[in-house]
Amino acid sequence: MSGTDSVSRPPDGAGAPGGPGLAQVRRLATPIPGPRSTELAKRRVNAVARGVGQTLPVYAAAAGGGVLVDVDGNSLIDFGAGIAVVNVGNSADAVVDNLTEQARHFTHTCFMVTPYEGYVAVCEELARLTPGSHDKRSALFNSGAEAVENAVKIARAYTGRPAIVAFTHAFHGRTNLTSALTAKARPYKEGFGPFAPEIYRVPMAYPYRWPGGAEACGEQAAGQVIDTITAEIGAENVAAMVIEPIQGEGGFIVPGAGFLPALTEFCAAAGIVFVADEVQTGFGRTGDMFACEHEGIVPDLIVTGKGIAGGLPLAGVTGRAQIMDAPQVGGLGGTFGGNPLACAAALGAIATLERENLVDRARLIERVALPRLRALRDRYPFVGDVRGRGAMLALELVGTGPPTPGQVAPPPDRGVAVACAAEAHRRGLVLLTAGTWGNVLRLLPPLVMPQHLLSEGLDLLDEVLSDIARHH
Template sequence: MTEATTLSSAVDEPAVTQKRWLRTAIPGPKSLARQARRDSAVPNGIGTVLPVFVGRMSGGIVVDVDGNQLVDLASGIAVTSVGGAHPAVVSRVHEQVDRFSHTCFLVTEYDGFVEVADTLNRLTPGDHAKKTMLFTTGAEAVENAVKIARSATKRQAVITFGHAYHGRTLLTMTMTAKNAPYKDGFGPFAPEVYRAPLAYPYRWGTTPEQCAHEALAALDDLVVKQIGAHNVAAIVIEPISGEGGFIVPPPGYLAGVQAIANAHGIVFVADEVQTGIGRTGAMFASEHAGIVPDLVVTAKALGGGLPLSAVTGRAELMDAVHPGGLGGTYSGNPVACAAALGVFEAIEQDHLLDRAREIGELITRRLHALAAECPWIGEVRGVGAMQAVEFVVPGTTEPSPEATAAVAAFCHHAGVLALTCGTYGNVVRMLPPLVISDELLEDALGVFADACRSLS
């Protein structure tokens, strides 16, 4: 337990009690009024999980404009992992804004950029010489990882995997597996992107060991026979799939993927946008598999709520790109860099890697007990504070997006912010802030359990 009962996140405002508390229906009247303005000003193409407008965030609580206090099991999709207003982040951001808000690192330099790069060089797996380039979004960083791999290898082909999600730009949309809503109607797509099947133990129909063996054989066939290894620049994989359903690969699989890459001089890229920066109980999910990627992509939690992403990799690969080949007007914005340094401080001072493991143990214990009584739960899976439940039609492995939507809606109306995901739309994922208290998490899991029981 790392958090006090109350946390204050703004000057001259009362502290937010870390309890779920509903003053109105969800969404409340003030949110509904704002929604009307939103509908007239913002395009329909951007969806919203829960149409409430946020007034404040503190610890594990989201306070909406109606005064409702919702338990946060989303963290802005794994972004606010240290909470929405951690003092270490807030103080550093204020200090930086008082000095200057931006100066493009391509024009004039500043310490924060280098400090974040040094920290990532130290924390990412492996003791080899590394360098880091900062960007703005996860998709931007993934694209640049591909650029770096292509520049270093003088090859073009990129291999991604089933159930992958890498972003919404042209290249990363192409690399993403799921069609709707991310790709539908947006083609033609980028060339030289190929897809291997992902080892998905629950849906493979064999043992985890056989699943890993067969998936690796399919990857090897794709690399050697279908593309030609001499044409492959990079293999890009999420150590745990994010949007695809929080799929945890079977033991040995990720090491096998890296072995194939190493055997053919292919750059092995770990997309740690959602899994990185402490989410799984290690600083990077790659550590659980004992792998050392050539390039590591980070974003989301890195900036503590501000747009910041990075590619960290072997120095010789990072230096393969000619001067001027990497960059961007907002790449490594100084305020975002200050926030990132606050995130690293919070993780260390609050022992949040340990806390992520504790959260995982608590959630796993509760969900496995629930699965024993709820026939709609096909599988409980995850690592650390990255947990998920896959819903199926009872007695089968047929995905049940209807049950998933019903559970999420129940949680939302009861004041628990939950997210769905999965290629088949049948997974509820849990990404609580790492500063959430046991009491608040237990309360949210109780609501989730009631939602699952309501299916019967």
């Protein structure tokens, strides 16, 4: 048996690879990590670059529904969904069927050489699903970062302006340009500069930490952003404002009410292209097909990725036809962008989202989980804030002392967040951290997660926090 074979199939008794064939139970057959994962970790050291991070110490063999099964037969409750990628679940039937059928015909031609229907069909679906009834065009790429970078290129081509506005706590990718847009220095930027120029940062409406209080946050933050652009950058120099409608890696920050509408109104008046980065929030994750729909926002350009294709690498930029068509012919593209296999998977994922009403399912997850998370906040002093929308929820963990001078919230506590995540992993719960200070626990269950696993995962989280509290 080859090393590859040993990790690509589930261990004996784990069930069928992926999909609904997996038993939807948490099961710990060995300590975490088990012996096979430990052995793979040793091989990894000699083969994989140190800079590639790892959250859990286990190696996956199968996944589906709400569980991830490792090579030792441990079945973990999945509150990560591959970082909001497998919204429709791992190995969803329609994704697998479409992917298999497409692979029988061809795996690649390059759309720029010999185009194919799948690419066109995905662009048609993006035009149908994204906010606004205006005439739209799309271009497909490989990753969210690549799509964000192309959105910037498109906005600059359309406006003839150089400047790009981004926000505190933002995350937009790891390329040179998107690293410049990203706010968090470690680990994403340290040692990798200099970065692309003409990037300007303005404050995010962060209700929990806004000096004027959560109620005033949206209006006050919008005013600061507009003042900064007008006085320090010059609105006439700004090609695009790029923002996550709910920030992801920055800590699942839901901006104060009215913040996004005020910014879109300003951008429209100033001729600035408003770009919504919905890479993490899109395709049902927040209880709407796209997060910007919550306040009726219609972006000029919307960037999609992650959940678009059920686990296949695909991303897109969709927007107003006159903006999207600004670059010269040949100015957009890439060898693998809109690969036929990824497009087939995307059509299967979109069909699954709609057929199984998974947007409504995200709302149900919020209705079940959010009250329980708020109860945890009331019970444990180091849980400072609970926030999020749909199946994109978070706890911000903080020190238990008073706020530092000039601050309205207690200081972030990264150590307790790391300890909580590690203990959750040991108990069989996939739990991710986030936040500029690394002090946020984020919950991203697949939208198809069975109700009993969602409840059990929340029970485990409660147990973890209780144990941490006794030693905190």
